[in-house]
Amino acid sequence: MNIDLSRRGFLRLAGAGVAATSLGAMGFGDAQAAEEAHVRPFKLATTTETRNTCPYCSVACGVIMYSRGDAKAGDKAQILHIEGDADHPTNRGTLCPKGAALKDFVNAETRLTRPRYRAAGGTEWQDISWDDALTKIARALKDDRDANFVAQNEAGTTVNRWLTTGFLAASATTNETAWLTYKVVRSMGILGFDNQARV
Numbered sequence: 001m002n003i004d005l006s007r008r009g010f011l012r013l014a015g016a017g018v019a020a021t022s023l024g025a026m027g028f029g030d031a032q033a034a035e036e037a038h039v040r041p042f043k044l045a046t047t048t049e050t051r052n053t054c055p056y057c058s059v060a061c062g063v064i065m066y067s068r069g070d071a072k073a074g075d076k077a078q079i080l081h082i083e084g085d086a087d088h089p090t091n092r093g094t095l096c097p098k099g100a101a102l103k104d105f106v107n108a109e110t111r112l113t114r115p116r117y118r119a120a121g122g123t124e125w126q127d128i129s130w131d132d133a134l135t136k137i138a139r140a141l142k143d144d145r146d147a148n149f150v151a152q153n154e155a156g157t158t159v160n161r162w163l164t165t166g167f168l169a170a171s172a173t174t175n176e177t178a179w180l181t182y183k184v185v186r187s188m189g190i191l192g193f194d195n196q197a198r199v
């Protein structure tokens with residue numbers, strides 16, 4: 001059906017529509033019930049907010065993760081939504097496309113969630129526990145440091161350096177974590193120390 005409306009008629013009709021909507025919004029008549037019926041509940045209303053840092057690159061943008069599941073009751077948290085943290089000084093709520101897709105990264109079936117080990121010369125990877133992984137790392141560090149730590153150079157000058165092991169850290173951390181990491185690594189005498197931000 002074609003409706004022939006003049007400009008003045010259109011404005012009059014639109015004005016009547018706005019007035020009816022406004023009256024409904026203020027609680028007049030059945031319009032309020034109809035309006036409430038089609039408004040969906042806010043999907044994040046009952047979620048838990050957790051602040052975190054995007055792990056992808058050295059910018060280290062702040063994110064807020066929204067999850068369901070009561071961890072105290074043994075539930076596994078299920079992340080429903082991730083967005084930029086508007087209070088974070090680095091990104092002020094913005095995220096690049098990679099950061100904006102973090103939810104799929106977190107929930108990906110192919111995501112590694114536990115340490116894996118491949119024996120020297122081997123070709124197969126095997127899952128191991130975090131305890132076993134940390135024990136292996138500590139053992140390897142201790143053996144290599146005991147064998148190669150240099151307390152003094154040839155001139156007899158104290159140098160306290162360990163050149164046969166390097167440490168690759170992440171820049172996507174807090175200042176406090178970065179400070180602590182730096183102190184631990186340097187206190188062992190490691191000089192080969194870097195992260196993705198090259199700082």
Ligand code: SF4
Pocket residue numbers: 054055056057058059060061091094095096097098099100
């Ligand atoms: S959101 Fe983008 S720019 Fe920010 S840390 Fe993640 S990958 Fe880097």
